[in-house]
Structure formats: structure tokens, C-alpha cells
Amino acid sequence: MKGLAGPSSIKKSLLTFFIVLFLIPFIGFCLIWYIKSAETIQESEIYYNEQLIRRVNTQLDDFFAGIKADSMPYPGHPLVQEFIKSDPFNTYEMYHLKARLNNELIPNLRKDIYEFSIISAKGAYYGEFHTVSMPEYPESFKILGLAKKNDFPVITVYRKIIDNKTYKTAGAIIMGLSVDQLQRIASIKPYGKSGYIVIANESGEIIYHTEKEKIGTFLPEKWKERMGADNGRFVEDSPEGKKMMLYQVSDRTHFTIISETSKYEMLGGLQRLQLLTLTIGILILILAFVVFYRMLREIQLLLSENHKTRLREKELQIKNREALLSALQARINPHFLYNTLEIINSYAVVFNVEPISKMTVQLSSLFRYSVSNPDQVILLRKELEHIRTYINIQKERFEELRFEVNVEEEMLDRVYLFRLIIQPLVENAFQHAYEKHGKSPGWIQITGLAEKDYYSLYIQDKGKGMAPELKQKYNEAFEWLTEGKMSGFESSPFQQIGLWNVHARLRLAFGHPFGLRICDSGEEGSIFQIKLPYMRGVIRDVQSVDCG
Numbered sequence: 001m002k003g004l005a006g007p008s009s010i011k012k013s014l015l016t017f018f019i020v021l022f023l024i025p026f027i028g029f030c031l032i033w034y035i036k037s038a039e040t041i042q043e044s045e046i047y048y049n050e051q052l053i054r055r056v057n058t059q060l061d062d063f064f065a066g067i068k069a070d071s072m073p074y075p076g077h078p079l080v081q082e083f084i085k086s087d088p089f090n091t092y093e094m095y096h097l098k099a100r101l102n103n104e105l106i107p108n109l110r111k112d113i114y115e116f117s118i119i120s121a122k123g124a125y126y127g128e129f130h131t132v133s134m135p136e137y138p139e140s141f142k143i144l145g146l147a148k149k150n151d152f153p154v155i156t157v158y159r160k161i162i163d164n165k166t167y168k169t170a171g172a173i174i175m176g177l178s179v180d181q182l183q184r185i186a187s188i189k190p191y192g193k194s195g196y197i198v199i200a201n202e203s204g205e206i207i208y209h210t211e212k213e214k215i216g217t218f219l220p221e222k223w224k225e226r227m228g229a230d231n232g233r234f235v236e237d238s239p240e241g242k243k244m245m246l247y248q249v250s251d252r253t254h255f256t257i258i259s260e261t262s263k264y265e266m267l268g269g270l271q272r273l274q275l276l277t278l279t280i281g282i283l284i285l286i287l288a289f290v291v292f293y294r295m296l297r298e299i300q301l302l303l304s305e306n307h308k309t310r311l312r313e314k315e316l317q318i319k320n321r322e323a324l325l326s327a328l329q330a331r332i333n334p335h336f337l338y339n340t341l342e343i344i345n346s347y348a349v350v351f352n353v354e355p356i357s358k359m360t361v362q363l364s365s366l367f368r369y370s371v372s373n374p375d376q377v378i379l380l381r382k383e384l385e386h387i388r389t390y391i392n393i394q395k396e397r398f399e400e401l402r403f404e405v406n407v408e409e410e411m412l413d414r415v416y417l418f419r420l421i422i423q424p425l426v427e428n429a430f431q432h433a434y435e436k437h438g439k440s441p442g443w444i445q446i447t448g449l450a451e452k453d454y455y456s457l458y459i460q461d462k463g464k465g466m467a468p469e470l471k472q473k474y475n476e477a478f479e480w481l482t483e484g485k486m487s488g489f490e491s492s493p494f495q496q497i498g499l500w501n502v503h504a505r506l507r508l509a510f511g512h513p514f515g516l517r518i519c520d521s522g523e524e525g526s527i528f529q530i531k532l533p534y535m536r537g538v539i540r541d542v543q544s545v546d547c548g
Contacts, residue, residue, distance in 0.1 A: 021343060021347070023285065025340045025343070026281055026284075026285065026340065028340075029340045030277065030278070030281065033277070045244075045261060046233065046244065046246065049195075049244075049246050049259045049261060050246060050248075052197075052259060053246060053247070053248045053257045053258075053259055054248065056185055056186050056197065056199070056257050057248055057250050057255075057257050059185045060182075060185060060199070060250060060253055060255055060257070061250055061252045061253060063181055063185065064143060064157075064252070064253050065252070067110070067157060067175075067177065068141045070110055071110075071141070071157075071159055071173070071175065074105075074159060074173055075159055075160065075161040075162060075171075075173060076164065077105060079097065079100055079101055079104060079105055080101075080105070080118060080161060080171075080173070081161075081163070081164055082097060083097050083101070083118055083120060083124065083126060083171075084118070084120040084121065084122070084124070084161055084163065084170040084171040085163070085170070086120075086122075086124060087122070087124075088120065088122050088123045088124035088125075094124060097126075098126055101118075101126060112177055112178050112180070112181055113175050113176070113177060113178075114149060114152075114154050114176045114177060114178045115127060115128060115129060115149050115154060115174075115175065115176030116173070116174075116175055116176075117129035117173070117174040117175075117176075118161070118171060118172075118173055118174075119134045119135070119171055119172050119174065120134065120161075120170060120171040121134050121169065121170050121171055127174070128149070129147070129156065129174040129176065134171060134172055135158060135172050135174070136160070136169060136172065137158055137160070139158075139160070140159070140160045141157070141158070141159055141160075142157070142158040143155065143156075143157055143158075143201065143202075143253060143254075143255075144156040144157065144158050144174075145201050145203065145205050145207070146201070146205055146207050146215070146216055147176060149176050153179050153207075153215055153216060154176035154177060154178060154179065155176070155177040155179060155182070155207055156174055156175070156176055156177075157174070157175045157176075157177060158172060158173070158174060159172065159173035159174075159175065160172060161173060179207065179208065179215070182199060182207065182208040183208065186199060186208055186210075186257075195259065195260055195261040195262065196209065196210035196211065196259075196260050197209075197210055197257065197258070197259055198210075198214075198219075198256075198257070198258040198259075198260070199255055199256070199257055199258075200218075200219050200255065200256045200258070201254070201255055201256075202254040202255075203218075204218045204219040204224060204256075205217075205218055206218065206219065207255075219256075219258075223236075223245070223258075227247050227249075227256065230248070230249045230251075231247060231248040231249065232246075232247060233245060233246045233247070236260070240262065241262060242262075243260050243261065243262060244260070244261045244262075245258060245259070245260055246258070246259045246261075247259075279397075280359065280363055280393065283359070283396065284344065284356060284359060284360065287353065287355060287356050288344075288347075288348075288353075288356060291351055291353050291356075295351070341360050341361075341363060341364040341367075342360075342364070344356065344360045345357050345360040345361055345364075348360060355396070358392070359393060359396060362389045362392050362393050363393065365386075365389050366386070366389050366390060366393065369386045369389075369419065370420065376418070376419055377416050377417070377418060378416065378417065378418070378419055379412065379413050379415070379416055380407070380411065380412050380413075380414075380415040380416065380417060380448075380455075380457075380532070381412035381413055383417060383419065383421065383422055384405060384407065384412070384422070384446070386419075386420075386423065387405075387422050387423060387426060387446070388403075388405075390423060390426065391403045391426070391444070394430065394441070398440055398441045398442075400440065400442060401441050401442060401443075401444070402442065402443045402444075403443075403444050403445075404443075404444075404445040404446070405445075405446045406445070406446070406447045406448065407446065407447070407448035407457075408448060408450070411448055411450060411455060413535075414455075414534055414535050415448075415455040415532050415533070415534060415535070416532070416533065416534075416535055417506070417530075417532050417533075418505055418506070418509065421502055421505065421506065421530065422446070422457065422459065422530070424498040424499070424501070424502050425459045425499070425502065425528050425530070426444060426459065427498070428498060428499065428528075429441070429444050429459070429461040429463060429526070432463075432466075433461045433462075433463025433464055433465065433525065433526060434461070434463040434464075436464075437463065437464045439463055439464070441461075441463070442462060443461065443462050444459070444460070444461050445458075445459075445460045445461075446458070446459055446460075447460070453513065454513060454514060454531040454532060454533060454534070455531070455532045455533070455534060456529055456530070456531055456532075457529070457530040457532060458519070458527055458528070458529055458530075459527070459528045459530070460525065460526070460527045460528075461525050461526055462524065462525040463525055463526070464523060464525075465520070465521030465522045465523065465524075465525060465526040466518075466521045466526070468522075471518050471521045474499060474518050475517060475518055477500070478503050478515055478516055478517055478518075499516060499518075499528075502516050502530070503515040503516035506530070506531070506532070510533050513531055514531045514532065514533055515530075515531055516528065516529070516530055516531075517529040517531070
């Protein structure tokens with residue numbers, strides 16, 4: 001029989017075992033998880049901004065196509081044809097023609113035409129846009145650029161006039177379009193509080209910018225150098241940090257639409273989940289270390305009892321430990337979260353440490369659910385199972401926490417929603433109702449109630465609620481945000497966007513009346529109502545209740 005190493009060697013082996021199988025994989029997992037999550041979130045936000053740019057581009061194309069179609073009759077109008085044929089030095093004739101234009105043509109123009117000018121090849125002009133010589137372009141319709149009209153910026157558009165007798169170019173119409181329509185089209189901001197939309201014409205002149213003082217300036221040369229294709233993206237360094245720039249060039253208007261988003265704001269949503277993961281990970285590591293320390297003390301006591309028994313038992317323990325180490329090392333893959341958590345759970349089961357095993361399984365389930373597609377529609381049963389997992393993890397921190405769910409069993413498979421709709425409200429109770437005010441979370445309840453047009457879920461806590469003014473502002477905003485108004489909606493009107501995002505996801509997907517409402521919020525606690533849709537075909541007698 002081989003000699004057995006002393007307690008110091010055992011301690012060194014256990015420490016190595018702990019570092020190799022717990023600490024290094026955990027750190028590796030955290031790094032890989034953060035990188036992959038950041039990449040996923042960034043790609044999602046880039047996709048959102050790309051869709052926004054395409055939408056703005058399409059609406060701009062439609063707008064100018066409408067201008068082109070509506071202005072097509074203007075060059076052939078009898079008064080316009082008479083004007084280009086007239087002698088510009090015949091003052092009397094010019095006076096009467098301009099008066100007729102004012103009375104007969106101008107009132108029938110589109111409302112968004114802010115200025116209308118005619119310039120003939122003979123030198124006559126009508127309106128405020130006039131030049132030394134008549135402008136002439138190969139195209140019959142062309143967007144020229146930005147100009148000033150009474151200190152207000154307007155977009156100038158060219159229309160060629162053909163003489164209806166000689167069929168030659170005999171004049172030009174210059175129209176000044178109000179930029180208000182551009183503001184309405186580009187009113188939705190990209191992701192993030194500091195993001196903005198830029199629209200530039202073919203020469204690089206900015207005709208729309210979220211920051212109005214930049215309208216009329218030109219795109220930076222370094223941007224133009226990096227925008228060689230019809231669409232793409234690049235990263236721009238700025239004093240505020242790195243910016244993600246996405247652009248697309250219209251085939252019809254040749255406008256360039258650019259969105260700018262802060263990369264820091266893109267990844268801002270990771271911070272809470274990262275903090276929760278770090279807290280749970282540290283707790284697991286501490287518990288694991290305590291277990292190792294207790295094991296070491298027991299081994300040392302066994303060594304002091306009987307030399308021969310100690311040698312046999314020690315040798316057997318080492319063999320068992322080496323076998324366990326080999327088995328676990330063979331399964332370790334530090335590149336994948338779930339394998340790492342499974343190893344932690346296996347070790348906890350071997351040494352009968354139930355808290356570690358329980359938290360590891362729950363954390364694995366939490367991650368699997370959280371990283372799934374947030375736009376997937378699921379049953380209420382699945383979302384509540386996720387909430388129970390989240391609460392069980394929180395109970396490791398707050399042992400006195402009571403959590404109650406009162407939902408009819410038959411409704412769990414008859415009501416549907418998106419993933420991660422309920423969790424933000426439960427997190428809100430922990431952070432803002434309890435911890436923010438120095439209170440230990442004591443009670444959270446979820447209650448379901450079937451109503452005529454929707455199914456209501458009530459999330460209730462006994463922490464400290466929000467001010468009445470803020471509650472009223474939230475409810476007014478929830479009521480105001482309808483799917484029809486989303487096209488003109490810019491961003492959340494609140495600094496905390498969690499509640500707003502829950503409401504917006506439901507309202508945009510399912511329409512009115514689905515979404516969020518704050519029934520009560522004060523010193524004694526808060527009650528939040530979520531209105532959810534039934535599965536098709538669910539018909540039953542329900543009561544109609546309003547939370548007030």
C-alpha cells in the first residue's frame with residue numbers, strides 16, 4: 001500500500017480541485033456569456049434600426065412620388081403655358097397673368113407646397129425663387145436641395161416646362177416644400193436616448209436632423225468616405241463614446257438616411273442581469289468553498305483517530321476523489337454555460353449540499369428561459385413557472401419572502417403572452433418597492449381574473465409605491481399609447497423604461513385594450529394590472545371588473 005500524503009497535501013489538492021472545476025469555468029462562462037449576449041443584443045438593435053431606416057426611406061419615396069404625381073399637371077396648365085410664352089417686358093400683361101396665377105392656380109396647390117415659382121426661358125419669373133438664368137436639368141422632375149424662405153428651411157423641387165406648341169423646354173417650376181413632412185416621417189428615434197436620424201441629399205447637404213441647428217450643414221467628409229455602398233454600417237468615435245452608424249441610400253430620391261445609436265446604450269440592458277449573475281455566482285462559490293473547508297476538517301479528524309484506519313480510509317477517499325475528478329473533468333466544457341452549471345450541480349449532489357444543487361438547477365432554468373426568443377408567444381403557465389424559478393433564487397437572499405399565485409388552473413393554458421412580460425413587474429417590486437427604501441422584500445402576490453374581453457393579472461406588493469403624480473402620468477401614457485399613434489411616437493416619456501416596455505410590447509402586438517395599468521400605488525404597496533388576450537376559441541362566462 002502506498003503512503004498517504006499529509007493534511008497540507010490534501011488541502012492543496014482540494015484547493016486545486018476547487019480552482020480548476022469551479023473558479024476557472026465560472027470566470028470563463030461569465031466572459032463568454034457577456035460577449036455572446038452583447039453580440040446578440042447589438043445585432044437585435046441593429047436590426048431594429050435597419051427596419052426603421054427602411055421605413056423612413058419608403059415613406060420618403062412615397063412622399064416625393066406623390067409630389068411628382070400631383071405636380072405633373074402644373075407645367076401644362078393654361079396659365080403656365082401662357083406665362084412662358086409672354087413677353088417679360090410687357091408689364092401690363094405680366095401683371096394680369098400673375099394676378100390670375102394667384103387667384104386660379106395657387107389656391108389649388110398641395111398644402112405642403114410652401115413656395116411656387118415659375119421661370120421662363122424668355123426671362124420672366126413668378127414667385128420668390130428666381131435666378132439670373134433659367135435652371136435646366138435633363139430630368140423632368142428633380143429634388144434640388146435646401147433653401148431659405150422667410151428664415152425657414154424649405155426643400156426645393158424642379159419641374160421642367162415644355163412648350164405645348166414647339167415641344168421644347170421653355171421654362172421651369174421651382175417648388176419649395178415644407179420640412180414639416182420630413183419631421184413627421186423621421187419622428188421615431190433609433191434605439192437609445194441619444195440616438196438620432198439624419199437625412200441628407202445627393203450632395204451631402206443635411207435636410208433633416210434631430211438636432212435642428214444642423215439642418216443645412218453637410219455630412220462630415222470622413223462619413224462620406226466610409227459610405228461607399230448603397231447601405232451599410234460603421235462605428236464612429238465621438239466624445240460621448242462609440243456610436244453605431246447605419247445608413248441606406250434611396251434608389252428613387254438618392255437621399256441618404258443615417259441612424260446613430262450609442263453602443264453603450266445598446267448594452268445597457270445587460271447590466272442588471274450581469275449583476276444578478278455575479279451575485280448568484282459569488283454566493284455559489286462561497287458555499288462551495290465552505291463545503292470544501294468542512295470536508296478538510298473532517299478528514300483531519302479522521303487522521304487523528306487511528307493510523308491504520310486513517311490510511312485505508314484516506315487512500316479510499318483519494319481514489320474516489322480522483323475518480324470523481326476524472327469524471328467531472330471529462331464532462332467540463334468551459335465554453336458552454338449549461339455544462340458548467342451541470343458540473344456544479346453534480347458536485348453538490350455528491351456531497352449532499354442541497355442549496356448549491358437547488359440554486360444551480362434554478363439558475364440553469366432561468367438562463368434557458370431568458371435567452372430564448374423574447375418575441376415568442378407562450379402560454380401563461382410557462383411564464384409563471386419562470387417567475388417561480390426567479391422567486392426561488394431570490395428566496396436564497398430573502399428567507400422571509402412570501403410569494404403567492406392565485407390563478408385558475410384551467411386558465412394557465414388558455415391565456416397567452418410574450419416571454420419576460422411578468423418578470424419586469426416582479427423585479428420592480430424588489431428594487432423600487434422594497435430595496436430602494438431599505439425594506440426587506442416580504443410579500444408578493446400574483447392573482448388572475450377572467451374578464452369579458454381580456455384576462456387580468458394583478459401583481460401586488462406591500463412595499464412603498466410611487467407618488468400619485470407619477471402614477472397618474474403612467475396611466476395617462478398607457479391609455480394614450482394606441483397602435484395607431486405608434487408611427488409618431490419617439491421614445492419612452494419616463495426615465496425608467498421597464499413598465500413602459502411591458503405595456504408597449506403588449507399594445508403593439510395585440511392592440512387595445514391589452515397592456516398595463518397601475519391600479520394603486522402608495523405607502524402601503526402597489527397593484528399593477530396586466531391585460532392579456534385569450535387563446536382563440538376560449539368562450540366562457542366572465543365578470544367585468546375595472547381596477548379603478
